[in-house]
Amino acid sequence: MMKIIGENGMLKDQLPQVNVALPGPKTQALKERRNKANPSAIRCIYPIAMKRAQGAIIEDLDGNLLLDWIGGVGVLNIGHCHPEVVEAVKEQSEKYFHGMFNIVSHEGYVALAEKLNEIVPVKGSEKKTFFANSGAEADENAIKLARSYTKRSNIIVFSGAFHGRTFLTMSMTSKKAYARGLGPLPGGIFRADYPYLYRAEKEMNEAEMLAYYKQKIEKVFEEASPANEVAAIVLEPLQGEGGFIPAPIAWVKMLRELCDKEGILLIADEVQTGFGRTGRMFASNYWAEAGAYPDIITTAKSIAGGVPLSAITARTEIVEASPAGTIGGTYGGNALACAAALKVIEVMERDNLAERAQEIGATVTERYTKWMSNNPYIGDVRGLGAMIGIEFVKDKATKEPYPEMVNYLIEECIAHGLMIENAGTYGNVVRFLAPLVITDAQLEAGLSIMEAAIEKFTNK
Ligand SMILES: Cc1ncc(COP(=O)(O)O)c(C=O)c1O
Structure with a gap:
Protein backbone atom coordinates (compact mmCIF):
# COMPACT_ATOMS: atom_id res chain seq x y z
CA MET A 1 0.00 0.00 0.00
CA TRP A 69 23.44 6.96 3.82
CA ILE A 70 25.53 8.88 1.28
CA GLY A 71 24.41 12.46 1.96
CA GLY A 72 25.66 13.79 -1.36
CA VAL A 73 29.03 12.23 -0.39
CA GLY A 74 29.42 13.97 2.92
CA VAL A 75 27.69 17.24 2.05
CA LEU A 76 24.57 16.75 4.15
CA ASN A 77 25.73 16.20 7.71
CA ILE A 78 22.94 18.56 8.75
CA GLY A 79 20.42 16.68 6.59
CA HIS A 80 18.53 17.59 3.45
CA CYS A 81 16.73 20.94 3.56
CA HIS A 82 17.18 21.70 7.24
CA PRO A 83 14.30 24.18 7.82
CA GLU A 84 16.46 26.77 9.57
CA VAL A 85 19.05 26.66 6.78
CA VAL A 86 16.27 26.98 4.18
CA GLU A 87 14.95 30.00 6.07
CA ALA A 88 18.41 31.61 6.31
CA VAL A 89 18.98 31.23 2.55
CA LYS A 90 15.50 32.60 1.78
CA GLU A 91 16.06 35.56 4.03
CA GLN A 92 19.44 36.31 2.42
CA SER A 93 17.95 35.90 -1.06
CA GLU A 94 15.60 38.77 -0.37
CA LYS A 95 18.52 41.10 0.43
CA TYR A 96 21.14 40.20 -2.22
CA PHE A 97 22.44 37.03 -3.85
CA HIS A 98 25.98 38.04 -4.60
CA GLY A 99 28.58 40.55 -3.65
CA MET A 100 31.95 39.79 -5.14
CA PHE A 101 34.38 40.21 -2.30
CA ASN A 102 36.95 41.98 -4.50
CA ILE A 103 34.34 44.63 -5.24
CA VAL A 104 32.18 45.02 -2.13
CA SER A 105 32.26 43.77 1.46
CA HIS A 106 29.33 41.78 2.76
CA GLU A 107 28.76 40.81 6.33
CA GLY A 108 28.12 37.09 5.77
CA TYR A 109 31.62 36.59 4.36
CA VAL A 110 33.22 38.42 7.27
CA ALA A 111 31.03 36.83 9.95
CA LEU A 112 31.59 33.32 8.61
CA ALA A 113 35.36 33.88 8.50
CA GLU A 114 35.23 35.20 12.08
CA LYS A 115 33.35 32.09 13.16
CA LEU A 116 35.72 29.70 11.39
CA ASN A 117 38.75 31.56 12.81
CA GLU A 118 37.24 30.85 16.22
CA ILE A 119 36.56 27.11 15.74
CA VAL A 120 38.94 25.72 13.09
CA PRO A 121 41.85 24.15 15.03
CA VAL A 122 44.87 25.39 13.07
CA LYS A 123 48.17 26.24 14.75
CA GLY A 124 48.38 29.85 15.94
CA SER A 125 46.17 32.30 17.78
CA GLU A 126 45.55 34.90 15.06
CA LYS A 127 43.83 33.28 12.07
CA LYS A 128 42.31 34.27 8.76
CA THR A 129 39.88 32.52 6.44
CA PHE A 130 38.89 32.98 2.82
CA PHE A 131 36.44 31.14 0.63
CA ALA A 132 36.22 29.22 -2.62
CA ASN A 133 33.50 27.04 -4.12
CA SER A 134 34.61 23.41 -4.01
CA GLY A 135 36.89 21.10 -2.11
CA ALA A 136 39.40 20.94 -4.96
CA GLU A 137 39.57 24.72 -5.13
CA ALA A 138 40.15 24.93 -1.39
CA ASP A 139 43.02 22.44 -1.69
CA GLU A 140 44.53 24.37 -4.60
CA ASN A 141 44.37 27.55 -2.54
CA ALA A 142 46.01 25.84 0.43
CA ILE A 143 48.91 24.93 -1.86
CA LYS A 144 49.11 28.52 -3.05
CA LEU A 145 49.38 29.70 0.56
CA ALA A 146 52.01 27.07 1.38
CA ARG A 147 54.13 27.97 -1.64
CA SER A 148 53.91 31.71 -1.00
CA TYR A 149 54.70 31.32 2.69
CA THR A 150 57.55 28.81 2.48
CA LYS A 151 58.89 29.97 -0.90
CA ARG A 152 59.23 26.26 -1.74
CA SER A 153 57.46 24.42 -4.50
CA ASN A 154 57.05 20.73 -3.74
CA ILE A 155 54.19 18.94 -2.05
CA ILE A 156 54.00 15.53 -0.41
CA VAL A 157 50.70 13.63 -0.57
CA PHE A 158 49.78 10.03 0.22
CA SER A 159 48.80 6.75 -1.33
CA GLY A 160 45.00 6.49 -1.43
CA ALA A 161 44.56 10.28 -1.27
CA PHE A 162 41.69 12.06 -2.96
CA HIS A 163 41.88 15.83 -3.30
CA GLY A 164 39.69 16.59 -6.34
CA ARG A 165 39.46 16.79 -10.10
CA THR A 166 41.17 20.04 -11.09
CA PHE A 167 44.57 19.54 -12.72
CA LEU A 168 46.64 20.14 -9.59
CA THR A 169 44.32 18.07 -7.39
CA MET A 170 44.21 15.25 -9.98
CA SER A 171 47.98 15.22 -9.62
CA MET A 172 47.61 15.09 -5.81
CA THR A 173 44.96 12.36 -6.00
CA SER A 174 46.34 8.87 -5.89
CA LYS A 175 43.94 6.91 -8.10
CA LYS A 176 44.85 7.77 -11.65
CA ALA A 177 41.55 6.43 -13.01
CA TYR A 178 40.36 9.98 -12.22
CA ALA A 179 42.94 11.42 -14.62
CA ARG A 180 42.87 8.84 -17.42
CA GLY A 181 44.14 10.38 -20.65
CA LEU A 182 44.37 13.87 -19.16
CA GLY A 183 48.09 14.29 -18.68
CA PRO A 184 50.53 15.84 -18.37
CA LEU A 185 49.57 16.70 -14.81
CA PRO A 186 51.34 19.43 -12.82
CA GLY A 187 54.66 18.38 -11.30
CA GLY A 188 56.15 18.91 -7.88
CA ILE A 189 53.78 16.41 -6.26
CA PHE A 190 55.41 13.43 -4.52
CA ARG A 191 53.69 10.53 -2.80
CA ALA A 192 54.49 8.64 0.39
CA ASP A 193 52.68 5.66 1.95
CA TYR A 194 49.58 6.33 4.03
CA PRO A 195 49.15 4.01 7.03
CA TYR A 196 46.45 1.74 5.66
CA LEU A 197 47.18 -0.63 8.52
CA TYR A 198 44.70 -3.34 7.49
CA ARG A 199 46.71 -3.79 4.30
CA ALA A 200 50.18 -3.07 5.68
CA GLU A 201 52.96 -5.45 4.59
CA LYS A 202 53.29 -6.79 8.12
CA GLU A 203 51.79 -6.52 11.61
CA MET A 204 53.50 -3.72 13.51
CA ASN A 205 53.33 -2.28 16.99
CA GLU A 206 53.08 1.50 17.25
CA ALA A 207 56.82 2.15 17.42
CA GLU A 208 57.47 -0.09 14.41
CA MET A 209 54.58 1.53 12.52
CA LEU A 210 55.98 5.01 13.16
CA ALA A 211 59.49 4.02 12.11
CA TYR A 212 58.17 2.30 8.96
CA TYR A 213 56.06 5.23 7.74
CA LYS A 214 58.64 7.85 8.74
CA GLN A 215 61.14 6.03 6.61
CA LYS A 216 58.69 6.18 3.67
CA ILE A 217 58.69 9.98 3.90
CA GLU A 218 62.44 10.16 4.33
CA LYS A 219 62.71 8.11 1.16
CA VAL A 220 60.74 10.83 -0.65
CA PHE A 221 63.22 13.39 0.74
CA GLU A 222 66.13 11.29 -0.52
CA GLU A 223 64.82 10.17 -3.88
CA ALA A 224 62.23 12.70 -5.05
CA SER A 225 62.39 16.06 -3.29
CA PRO A 226 64.86 17.27 -0.67
CA ALA A 227 63.04 18.28 2.52
CA ASN A 228 64.08 21.91 2.11
CA GLU A 229 62.20 22.07 -1.19
CA VAL A 230 58.94 20.74 0.29
CA ALA A 231 56.33 23.41 1.00
CA ALA A 232 53.67 21.15 2.54
CA ILE A 233 52.54 17.69 3.47
CA VAL A 234 48.82 17.28 2.74
CA LEU A 235 46.66 14.58 4.26
CA GLU A 236 43.07 13.63 4.95
CA PRO A 237 42.57 12.94 8.68
CA LEU A 238 40.44 10.01 7.59
CA GLN A 239 40.79 9.07 3.95
CA GLY A 240 37.38 9.16 2.27
CA GLU A 241 37.59 7.99 -1.33
CA GLY A 242 40.67 5.95 -0.39
CA GLY A 243 38.55 3.61 1.73
CA PHE A 244 37.58 5.29 5.01
CA ILE A 245 40.95 4.90 6.65
CA PRO A 246 41.65 6.91 9.80
CA ALA A 247 45.12 8.42 10.21
CA PRO A 248 46.57 7.13 13.50
CA ILE A 249 47.12 10.10 15.83
CA ALA A 250 50.65 8.91 16.68
CA TRP A 251 51.49 9.04 12.96
CA VAL A 252 50.06 12.57 12.69
CA LYS A 253 52.20 13.62 15.68
CA MET A 254 55.24 12.18 13.91
CA LEU A 255 54.35 14.17 10.76
CA ARG A 256 53.93 17.31 12.85
CA GLU A 257 57.39 16.85 14.36
CA LEU A 258 58.91 16.17 10.95
CA CYS A 259 57.24 19.28 9.51
CA ASP A 260 58.49 21.43 12.40
CA LYS A 261 62.02 20.09 11.98
CA GLU A 262 62.09 20.69 8.21
CA GLY A 263 60.08 23.93 7.98
CA ILE A 264 57.25 22.20 6.10
CA LEU A 265 53.57 23.12 6.53
CA LEU A 266 51.05 20.45 7.53
CA ILE A 267 47.77 20.74 5.66
CA ALA A 268 44.64 18.87 6.76
CA ASP A 269 42.15 18.29 3.96
CA GLU A 270 38.92 18.21 5.98
CA VAL A 271 36.66 18.44 2.96
CA GLN A 272 34.93 15.15 3.79
CA THR A 273 35.75 14.86 7.52
CA GLY A 274 34.69 18.35 8.62
CA PHE A 275 31.55 19.62 10.32
CA GLY A 276 30.65 17.06 12.94
CA ARG A 277 31.14 13.92 10.90
CA THR A 278 33.90 12.33 12.97
CA GLY A 279 32.48 13.11 16.41
CA ARG A 280 34.21 16.49 16.69
CA MET A 281 33.45 19.61 14.68
CA PHE A 282 36.68 18.82 12.78
CA ALA A 283 38.70 15.63 12.77
CA SER A 284 41.75 17.83 13.46
CA ASN A 285 40.24 18.56 16.87
CA TYR A 286 41.51 15.10 17.79
CA TRP A 287 44.98 16.09 16.58
CA ALA A 288 44.77 19.33 18.54
CA GLU A 289 43.83 17.38 21.66
CA ALA A 290 47.07 15.44 21.15
CA GLY A 291 49.01 18.70 20.67
CA ALA A 292 49.51 18.32 16.89
CA TYR A 293 47.74 21.21 15.16
CA PRO A 294 47.82 21.45 11.35
CA ASP A 295 48.99 24.73 9.78
CA ILE A 296 46.20 24.97 7.19
CA ILE A 297 42.76 23.34 7.14
CA THR A 298 40.57 23.14 4.06
CA THR A 299 36.83 22.54 4.42
CA ALA A 300 33.91 22.23 2.01
CA LYS A 301 31.01 19.77 1.53
CA SER A 302 28.94 19.93 4.77
CA ILE A 303 30.01 23.50 5.52
CA ALA A 304 26.89 24.97 3.89
CA GLY A 305 24.49 22.00 3.83
CA GLY A 306 24.45 21.70 0.05
CA VAL A 307 25.10 25.26 -1.13
CA PRO A 308 28.51 25.32 -2.87
CA LEU A 309 31.19 26.72 -0.58
CA SER A 310 34.67 25.87 0.62
CA ALA A 311 37.05 27.51 3.06
CA ILE A 312 40.77 27.81 3.70
CA THR A 313 41.85 28.68 7.25
CA ALA A 314 45.38 29.29 8.52
CA ARG A 315 47.25 31.53 10.92
CA THR A 316 47.53 35.12 9.81
CA GLU A 317 51.23 35.08 8.91
CA ILE A 318 50.63 32.23 6.43
CA VAL A 319 47.58 33.82 4.83
CA GLU A 320 49.24 37.21 4.64
CA ALA A 321 52.24 35.79 2.74
CA SER A 322 50.07 35.66 -0.40
CA PRO A 323 50.69 38.62 -2.71
CA ALA A 324 47.64 40.69 -3.70
CA GLY A 325 45.70 39.20 -6.58
CA THR A 326 46.96 35.64 -6.14
CA ILE A 327 43.89 34.37 -4.29
CA GLY A 328 40.16 35.00 -4.67
CA GLY A 329 37.57 34.42 -7.37
CA THR A 330 34.14 35.50 -8.53
CA TYR A 331 31.86 33.29 -6.49
CA GLY A 332 33.99 32.33 -3.48
CA GLY A 333 32.08 33.26 -0.34
CA ASN A 334 28.83 33.85 -2.18
CA ALA A 335 26.27 35.54 0.07
CA LEU A 336 23.68 32.74 -0.09
CA ALA A 337 26.36 30.15 0.73
CA CYS A 338 27.71 32.17 3.66
CA ALA A 339 24.19 32.61 5.07
CA ALA A 340 23.67 28.85 4.81
CA ALA A 341 27.02 28.07 6.45
CA LEU A 342 26.50 30.43 9.37
CA LYS A 343 23.20 28.70 10.09
CA VAL A 344 24.65 25.20 9.60
CA ILE A 345 27.36 25.89 12.20
CA GLU A 346 24.89 27.52 14.62
CA VAL A 347 22.54 24.51 14.43
CA MET A 348 25.38 21.98 14.66
CA GLU A 349 26.75 23.61 17.79
CA ARG A 350 23.33 24.12 19.38
CA ASP A 351 22.09 20.59 18.62
CA ASN A 352 25.41 18.95 19.43
C1 LIG B 1 39.03 14.79 1.05
C2 LIG B 1 38.50 15.45 -0.19
N1 LIG B 1 39.17 16.49 -0.71
C3 LIG B 1 38.73 17.13 -1.81
C4 LIG B 1 37.58 16.72 -2.45
C5 LIG B 1 37.13 17.44 -3.69
O1 LIG B 1 36.00 18.18 -3.39
P1 LIG B 1 35.11 18.77 -4.60
O2 LIG B 1 34.48 17.61 -5.28
O3 LIG B 1 34.13 19.66 -3.90
O4 LIG B 1 36.04 19.52 -5.48
C6 LIG B 1 36.85 15.65 -1.94
C7 LIG B 1 35.64 15.17 -2.62
O5 LIG B 1 35.15 14.08 -2.43
C8 LIG B 1 37.32 14.99 -0.78
O6 LIG B 1 36.67 13.95 -0.26
Missing part, protein backbone atom coordinates in the same frame (compact mmCIF):
# COMPACT_ATOMS: atom_id res chain seq x y z
CA MET A 2 1.39 3.33 -1.00
CA LYS A 3 1.73 5.66 1.94
CA ILE A 4 0.67 9.22 1.15
CA ILE A 5 2.58 11.99 2.82
CA GLY A 6 0.41 15.06 3.24
CA GLU A 7 1.52 18.54 2.12
CA ASN A 8 2.92 19.26 5.54
CA GLY A 9 3.83 15.65 6.31
CA MET A 10 7.24 15.30 7.83
CA LEU A 11 9.20 13.51 5.18
CA LYS A 12 12.24 13.63 7.47
CA ASP A 13 10.59 11.23 9.94
CA GLN A 14 9.55 8.56 7.43
CA LEU A 15 11.10 5.14 7.06
CA PRO A 16 12.40 3.90 3.72
CA GLN A 17 9.67 2.54 1.52
CA VAL A 18 9.85 1.30 -2.05
CA ASN A 19 6.35 1.40 -3.52
CA VAL A 20 7.26 1.22 -7.19
CA ALA A 21 10.14 -0.97 -8.37
CA LEU A 22 13.20 1.19 -9.06
CA PRO A 23 13.54 2.96 -11.36
CA GLY A 24 9.87 3.95 -11.50
CA PRO A 25 8.47 5.33 -14.79
CA LYS A 26 9.08 9.02 -14.02
CA THR A 27 12.61 8.31 -12.85
CA GLN A 28 13.25 6.18 -15.94
CA ALA A 29 12.01 8.98 -18.20
CA LEU A 30 14.39 11.47 -16.59
CA LYS A 31 17.22 8.97 -16.81
CA GLU A 32 16.63 8.68 -20.55
CA ARG A 33 16.72 12.46 -20.90
CA ARG A 34 19.89 12.52 -18.78
CA ASN A 35 21.54 9.92 -20.98
CA LYS A 36 20.89 12.09 -24.03
CA ALA A 37 21.70 15.46 -22.50
CA ASN A 38 24.57 14.79 -20.10
CA PRO A 39 27.98 13.11 -20.33
CA SER A 40 28.09 9.44 -19.40
CA ALA A 41 31.51 10.04 -17.81
CA ILE A 42 29.57 11.53 -14.88
CA ARG A 43 28.56 8.08 -13.79
CA CYS A 44 25.39 7.40 -11.84
CA ILE A 45 24.49 3.85 -10.89
CA TYR A 46 21.54 4.76 -8.68
CA PRO A 47 18.02 4.39 -10.14
CA ILE A 48 16.84 7.50 -8.34
CA ALA A 49 15.65 10.95 -9.40
CA MET A 50 14.81 13.39 -6.62
CA LYS A 51 11.47 15.03 -6.08
CA ARG A 52 12.24 16.42 -2.65
CA ALA A 53 14.29 15.57 0.40
CA GLN A 54 14.33 16.21 4.14
CA GLY A 55 16.66 14.99 6.86
CA ALA A 56 17.95 11.58 5.79
CA ILE A 57 15.07 10.80 3.41
CA ILE A 58 14.81 11.38 -0.34
CA GLU A 59 11.44 11.10 -2.04
CA ASP A 60 11.89 10.13 -5.67
CA LEU A 61 9.76 11.18 -8.65
CA ASP A 62 7.70 8.00 -8.33
CA GLY A 63 6.87 8.40 -4.64
CA ASN A 64 9.50 6.02 -3.24
CA LEU A 65 11.16 6.98 0.02
CA LEU A 66 14.89 6.30 0.11
CA LEU A 67 17.07 6.38 3.19
CA ASP A 68 20.21 8.30 2.32
CA LEU A 353 25.60 17.09 16.12
CA ALA A 354 29.21 16.06 16.75
CA GLU A 355 28.04 14.23 19.86
CA ARG A 356 25.20 12.68 17.87
CA ALA A 357 27.84 11.50 15.37
CA GLN A 358 29.52 9.62 18.19
CA GLU A 359 26.23 7.94 19.19
CA ILE A 360 25.44 6.99 15.59
CA GLY A 361 29.00 5.78 15.10
CA ALA A 362 28.86 3.59 18.21
CA THR A 363 25.61 1.95 17.04
CA VAL A 364 26.87 1.32 13.51
CA THR A 365 30.30 0.10 14.62
CA GLU A 366 28.79 -2.29 17.15
CA ARG A 367 26.51 -3.80 14.50
CA TYR A 368 29.19 -3.98 11.80
CA THR A 369 31.63 -5.59 14.24
CA LYS A 370 29.03 -8.20 15.19
CA TRP A 371 28.51 -9.00 11.48
CA MET A 372 32.29 -9.20 11.01
CA SER A 373 32.59 -11.88 13.69
CA ASN A 374 30.02 -14.09 11.92
CA ASN A 375 30.64 -13.36 8.27
CA PRO A 376 33.51 -14.77 6.16
CA TYR A 377 33.64 -11.74 3.86
CA ILE A 378 33.92 -8.81 6.26
CA GLY A 379 37.62 -8.14 6.72
CA ASP A 380 37.67 -4.84 8.58
CA VAL A 381 35.46 -2.25 10.28
CA ARG A 382 37.03 1.13 11.00
CA GLY A 383 36.27 4.82 11.37
CA LEU A 384 35.86 7.80 13.59
CA GLY A 385 32.49 9.08 14.86
CA ALA A 386 29.91 8.58 12.14
CA MET A 387 32.45 8.15 9.32
CA ILE A 388 32.69 4.38 9.14
CA GLY A 389 33.97 1.96 6.55
CA ILE A 390 33.33 -1.74 6.28
CA GLU A 391 35.73 -3.62 4.03
CA PHE A 392 34.71 -6.77 2.13
CA VAL A 393 37.22 -9.46 1.13
CA LYS A 394 36.95 -12.82 -0.62
CA ASP A 395 39.09 -14.43 2.04
CA LYS A 396 40.05 -13.06 5.45
CA ALA A 397 43.54 -14.61 5.19
CA THR A 398 44.49 -13.33 1.72
CA LYS A 399 42.41 -10.10 2.06
CA GLU A 400 41.61 -10.27 -1.65
CA PRO A 401 39.16 -7.39 -2.24
CA TYR A 402 35.53 -8.30 -2.97
CA PRO A 403 34.12 -5.37 -5.00
CA GLU A 404 31.56 -7.71 -6.62
CA MET A 405 29.97 -8.22 -3.21
CA VAL A 406 29.84 -4.47 -2.59
CA ASN A 407 28.20 -3.95 -6.00
CA TYR A 408 25.63 -6.61 -5.07
CA LEU A 409 24.97 -4.93 -1.70
CA ILE A 410 24.49 -1.53 -3.33
CA GLU A 411 21.85 -2.97 -5.70
CA GLU A 412 20.14 -5.08 -3.05
CA CYS A 413 20.01 -2.23 -0.52
CA ILE A 414 18.64 0.30 -2.99
CA ALA A 415 15.92 -2.15 -4.04
CA HIS A 416 14.80 -2.03 -0.39
CA GLY A 417 15.15 1.73 -0.05
CA LEU A 418 18.66 2.17 1.39
CA MET A 419 21.30 4.18 -0.48
CA ILE A 420 24.88 3.12 0.25
CA GLU A 421 28.07 3.91 -1.64
CA ASN A 422 31.38 2.18 -2.18
CA ALA A 423 34.84 3.61 -1.52
CA GLY A 424 38.43 2.47 -1.61
CA THR A 425 41.14 1.84 -4.14
CA TYR A 426 39.53 -1.52 -4.91
CA GLY A 427 35.88 -0.40 -4.55
CA ASN A 428 35.40 -3.00 -1.81
CA VAL A 429 34.47 -0.71 1.10
CA VAL A 430 30.97 0.53 1.96
CA ARG A 431 31.07 4.00 3.44
CA PHE A 432 28.66 5.34 6.03
CA LEU A 433 27.92 9.05 5.59
CA ALA A 434 24.26 9.31 6.66
CA PRO A 435 23.04 12.75 7.72
CA LEU A 436 23.63 13.22 11.44
CA VAL A 437 19.94 14.10 11.88
CA ILE A 438 18.97 10.52 10.98
CA THR A 439 16.44 9.19 13.51
CA ASP A 440 17.13 6.08 15.57
CA ALA A 441 14.30 4.27 13.78
CA GLN A 442 15.76 5.16 10.38
CA LEU A 443 19.23 4.02 11.44
CA GLU A 444 17.80 0.72 12.61
CA ALA A 445 15.82 0.32 9.36
CA GLY A 446 18.98 0.92 7.33
CA LEU A 447 21.03 -1.54 9.38
CA SER A 448 18.31 -4.18 8.95
CA ILE A 449 18.25 -3.70 5.17
CA MET A 450 22.03 -3.96 4.95
CA GLU A 451 22.15 -6.97 7.26
CA ALA A 452 19.57 -8.79 5.14
CA ALA A 453 21.52 -7.97 1.97
CA ILE A 454 24.77 -9.31 3.45
CA GLU A 455 23.01 -12.50 4.60
CA LYS A 456 21.38 -12.97 1.22
CA PHE A 457 24.73 -12.67 -0.56
CA THR A 458 26.52 -14.90 1.93
CA ASN A 459 23.89 -17.65 1.74
CA LYS A 460 23.65 -17.61 -2.07
